[in-house]
Amino acid sequence: xQSVLPKGNAIIGxxxxxxxxxxxxxxxxxxxxxGVTAVKKxxxxxxxxxxxxxxxxxxxxxxxLKQLEALARTPAAALGSSRDKPDPEYCARIVQACxxxxxxxFFYIGGNDxxxxxxxxxxxxxxxxxxxxxxxxxxxxxxxxxxxxxxxxGFPSAARFIATAFAADALDNASLPGVKINVVMGRHAGFLxxxxxxxxxxGRAGKDGPASGDHGPHLIYLPEVPLDPQRFLSDVERVxxxxxxxxxxxxxxxxxxxxQPIVTTLAKGLDxxxxxxxxxxxxxxxxxxxxDHVKKHLKNAGGKPVRVRADTFGYLQRCWPDVSxxxxxxxxxxxxxxxxxxxxxxxxxxxxxxxxxxxxxxxAFKAVALADVAGKTRRMPPEFIQGHCDVSEAxxxxxxxxxxxxxxxxxx
Amino acid sequence: xQSVLPKGNAIIGxxxxxxxxxxxxxxxxxxxxxGVTAVKKxxxxxxxxxxxxxxxxxxxxxxxLKQLEALARTPAAALGSSRDKPDPEYCARIVQACxxxxxxxFFYIGGNDxxxxxxxxxxxxxxxxxxxxxxxxxxxxxxxxxxxxxxxxGFPSAARFIATAFAADALDNASLPGVKINVVMGRHAGFLxxxxxxxxxxGRAGKDGPASGDHGPHLIYLPEVPLDPQRFLSDVERVxxxxxxxxxxxxxxxxxxxxQPIVTTLAKGLDxxxxxxxxxxxxxxxxxxxxDHVKKHLKNAGGKPVRVRADTFGYLQRCWPDVSxxxxxxxxxxxxxxxxxxxxxxxxxxxxxxxxxxxxxxxAFKAVALADVAGKTRRMPPEFIQGHCDVSEAxxxxxxxxxxxxxxxxxx
Numbered sequence: 001x002q003s004v005l006p007k008g009n010a011i012i013g014x015x016x017x018x019x020x021x022x023x024x025x026x027x028x029x030x031x032x033x034x035g036v037t038a039v040k041k042x043x044x045x046x047x048x049x050x051x052x053x054x055x056x057x058x059x060x061x062x063x064x065l066k067q068l069e070a071l072a073r074t075p076a077a078a079l080g081s082s083r084d085k086p087d088p089e090y091c092a093r094i095v096q097a098c099x100x101x102x103x104x105x106f107f108y109i110g111g112n113d114x115x116x117x118x119x120x121x122x123x124x125x126x127x128x129x130x131x132x133x134x135x136x137x138x139x140x141x142x143x144x145x146x147x148x149x150x151x152x153x154g155f156p157s158a159a160r161f162i163a164t165a166f167a168a169d170a171l172d173n174a175s176l177p178g179v180k181i182n183v184v185m186g187r188h189a190g191f192l193x194x195x196x197x198x199x200x201x202x203g204r205a206g207k208d209g210p211a212s213g214d215h216g217p218h219l220i221y222l223p224e225v226p227l228d229p230q231r232f233l234s235d236v237e238r239v240x241x242x243x244x245x246x247x248x249x250x251x252x253x254x255x256x257x258x259x260q261p262i263v264t265t266l267a268k269g270l271d272x273x274x275x276x277x278x279x280x281x282x283x284x285x286x287x288x289x290x291x292d293h294v295k296k297h298l299k300n301a302g303g304k305p306v307r308v309r310a311d312t313f314g315y316l317q318r319c320w321p322d323v324s325x326x327x328x329x330x331x332x333x334x335x336x337x338x339x340x341x342x343x344x345x346x347x348x349x350x351x352x353x354x355x356x357x358x359x360x361x362x363x364a365f366k367a368v369a370l371a372d373v374a375g376k377t378r379r380m381p382p383e384f385i386q387g388h389c390d391v392s393e394a395x396x397x398x399x400x401x402x403x404x405x406x407x408x409x410x411x412x
Numbered sequence: 413x414q415s416v417l418p419k420g421n422a423i424i425g426x427x428x429x430x431x432x433x434x435x436x437x438x439x440x441x442x443x444x445x446x447g448v449t450a451v452k453k454x455x456x457x458x459x460x461x462x463x464x465x466x467x468x469x470x471x472x473x474x475x476x477l478k479q480l481e482a483l484a485r486t487p488a489a490a491l492g493s494s495r496d497k498p499d500p501e502y503c504a505r506i507v508q509a510c511x512x513x514x515x516x517x518f519f520y521i522g523g524n525d526x527x528x529x530x531x532x533x534x535x536x537x538x539x540x541x542x543x544x545x546x547x548x549x550x551x552x553x554x555x556x557x558x559x560x561x562x563x564x565x566g567f568p569s570a571a572r573f574i575a576t577a578f579a580a581d582a583l584d585n586a587s588l589p590g591v592k593i594n595v596v597m598g599r600h601a602g603f604l605x606x607x608x609x610x611x612x613x614x615g616r617a618g619k620d621g622p623a624s625g626d627h628g629p630h631l632i633y634l635p636e637v638p639l640d641p642q643r644f645l646s647d648v649e650r651v652x653x654x655x656x657x658x659x660x661x662x663x664x665x666x667x668x669x670x671x672q673p674i675v676t677t678l679a680k681g682l683d684x685x686x687x688x689x690x691x692x693x694x695x696x697x698x699x700x701x702x703x704d705h706v707k708k709h710l711k712n713a714g715g716k717p718v719r720v721r722a723d724t725f726g727y728l729q730r731c732w733p734d735v736s737x738x739x740x741x742x743x744x745x746x747x748x749x750x751x752x753x754x755x756x757x758x759x760x761x762x763x764x765x766x767x768x769x770x771x772x773x774x775x776a777f778k779a780v781a782l783a784d785v786a787g788k789t790r791r792m793p794p795e796f797i798q799g800h801c802d803v804s805e806a807x808x809x810x811x812x813x814x815x816x817x818x819x820x821x822x823x824x
Contacts, residue, residue: 014587017588018583018584018587018588020580044824058824063824067822070820070822071822071823071824073819073820073822074583074820074821074822074823075580075583075584075821076580076583076584076586076587077587077588078822078823078824079824080586080587080588080589081587081588082588083588164732164733165728165732167733168432168487168488168728168731168732168733169727169728169731171430171486171487171488171731172430172487172488172727172730172731174488174492175426175430175488175489175492175493176429176430176489176492176493176494176495177492180727283696283700283703283721283722284695284696284697284699284700284722284724285696285700287696288695288696288697288700291695309695309726309727310695310696311724311726311727311728312696312723312724312726313726313728314721314723314724314725315581315584315592315721315723316577316580316581316723316725316728318584319580319581319583319584320576320577320580321576321579321580321819321821322734322819407485407733407734408482408485408486409486409487409733410479410482410483410485410486410490411483411486411490412456412470412475412483412490412491
């Protein structure tokens, strides 16, 4: 089979926000490519396609196994990442750089922007005579917003961090009671914010409706459900009146009914990234604005102001090194599967993860077309959302197996 | 020996900001008290002395060992904590509540405010005829700001979180380069912020002066050294020009030359706590203000604005459940030592940790007088500080053994 494959080099890059397991995918691809006889050199791009077009490359053909395995256990993109979102002209330069380096196999680890880059690069290369370039996308995103997949490598480890953080922080907030707002990453999709519900003891989530138990988080605000500041306030008041405290999970992407990010209505002077998006991560503005909103209006039984605090969990969500074991395995497996697609003679493609129904967790990889993933965004399905401020039991059942065994926490 | 001890009940409470190991101290005290024949009941105060005076008590005399051990591994104050800082009148009510409950042994787990509460309660009880109350302070603070101790239970686990967070975040920042500012807890003492230096590979810290290596953190700002916003900017510029990125550790307590918290000069509308202190935790204002300051002035080689992000690590610093093994052991040991002081017939006291000189870590507990600890604040000694924006190698040598083995992180 391998005899019909074009002979040449393979190149691999990492793109977008790093994750705790993105290097598992890098190492999975490199090790699998070492077994492919048609592949001569295995080249890494420094900082994704921006390094490729600038000839900032690193030879991974003979990197020692021990070093690779140490890298695999290390969070963040070992090759460096890039936020570049190439247009057709940029992609033409990528194809040129690939030709220059005799690259026949192009692997790009990233989210839906990266699969779009793969798609355009593939199209441009296909249009050129006498040059074969096969392009494969290896999925990665803590946001879990790729279509056609049950979940995405990177998400389970980030969800593990969020579940652990909310469980510990809920106990902190029970120690010194007040309103505690925690802002979670996720511009469009609420999966990661929803993972906060795993902090509740197993089997409790949504049982008697949102915020019915005394375990935090008591309120969960997703970007899929419009946030009304007035209703938000009465939600917090209701929980606070019942328990004397309230732990709130808020997605950084929460929006008004009109589709405006809440933070743009509450704070000024916000950064925009290279894609023109408002900067939601790396600033505490949303948490502080919501906390101020609660402070202004909420009083305790004695008429005194209530203790209100906000934490924005920030970049630790995507780089904390205590990863989900399933995630580490799947991130490596997805890359291996992409190499296997190439070896089978596929000309391009992406990898999806599917999950078998049943009580025991069982997942498989599936080949999908680049065009079916590229640039598309998955959001929380309605059956994962309960009311306007909680996730459903179906979400919890879906999410819990992914994160691995969480630290046990006891109460008096 | 125990026959001369007053017969009655023992009471124990937790105070101030919780830590990841404060329940080890609770469990250590309860288990040790079970071996004291003069002690009839072991009572827990709900939310410290505020629960005691309101008769919100919990009987721990026969709580099952298995439950206690599970609590010991759980972060945050299992009994609930309190920020009350009792004056003599409040302390008189505490003594009354102790008499009401036939308490002869009073144990309070907390920082220097809590040792002061112990001291006042002890004085008031001593002045009363026909009532013996023996008061012991069990040290706890992530700030490490208790005098007479090499370090304080709670600090090593928080330092472990900070070292892990900076190591992972440095790789994230190397993946997508920019200026990254991380704000660390610690109002007066820079020990916890300094622990960021442990994120550098062993033996590198301060070797060739501050920020000489390429590993983050590149700049460390402590509350002990005045922060000049202009100098801060040129520090960041210097590192950014050399590496194309810069990771900064900033204590929430950084001050101007005149002793004003930097945040009060940069942001408005700040909360004050029950002690009249400006709220430094639970808001992102300082990080955002410093990030804005850098954004306004720093340009990259192409004259474009630089990517600048800030994270405020928040309450996860004190409740993250991946604790330092030494810290867990010492938090329990300090409480056991306090009970041993009581059994020996001491009338009051606090516990200090001393460390033996030498390459191998070896620590011991020592009895100290309440008045010698109460209300006093330890700051970083000059030999732990290097220049205006780093810690010294002496600090790193002091700190590294405390945090336990950190996750290994590799680079290409």
